[in-house]
Amino acid sequence: MEEEAAALAEHILRMRGTWISPAKREKVVAAKGLPEGWSVVAGLRKDQGRYFLAFRDFRSPDGTSWPTFEAASKYVIANLELGEKIRELRSLEAVEGGGAFECVTCRKKFMESRQCIGHMSWHSKKRKRNCVD
Numbered sequence: 001m002e003e004e005a006a007a008l009a010e011h012i013l014r015m016r017g018t019w020i021s022p023a024k025r026e027k028v029v030a031a032k033g034l035p036e037g038w039s040v041v042a043g044l045r046k047d048q049g050r051y052f053l054a055f056r057d058f059r060s061p062d063g064t065s066w067p068t069f070e071a072a073s074k075y076v077i078a079n080l081e082l083g084e085k086i087r088e089l090r091s092l093e094a095v096e097g098g099g100a101f102e103c104v105t106c107r108k109k110f111m112e113s114r115q116c117i118g119h120m121s122w123h124s125k126k127r128k129r130n131c132v133d
Contacts, residue, residue: 004050020041027042027043033073043056
């Protein structure tokens with residue numbers, strides 16, 4: 001068991017990041033699988049005599065944190081979807097040069113792109129409120 005702990009501790013030592021615990025058991029490292037700038041706390045844990053790597057506190061570049069990778073990735077995906085809808089709207093605006101704008105989710109029409117973008121962000125917030133983890 002101690003060999004296992006030593007191997008995992010060696011793995012944490014090789015990770016690039018900043019130690020946050022005096023005993024050097026937890027380190028803030030770059031979060032793989034999430035966009036650049038995201039970080040996670042990686043630590044050595046022991047449960048029922050077995051050692052393992054534990055990851056907690058996933059942080060976005062703006063400082064917001066999530067307890068699990070699943071929660072952080074849901075946030076990223078929701079923002080990517082909203083960003084894609086905004087890009088679609090802006091490309092439509094460039095092609096048409098003005099006129100009526102339509103929400104790609106509910107097909108509601110707006111006279112200004114600014115209003116439509118605000119409305120589309122409401123869809124994203126509504127979806128997050130109704131989401132059950």
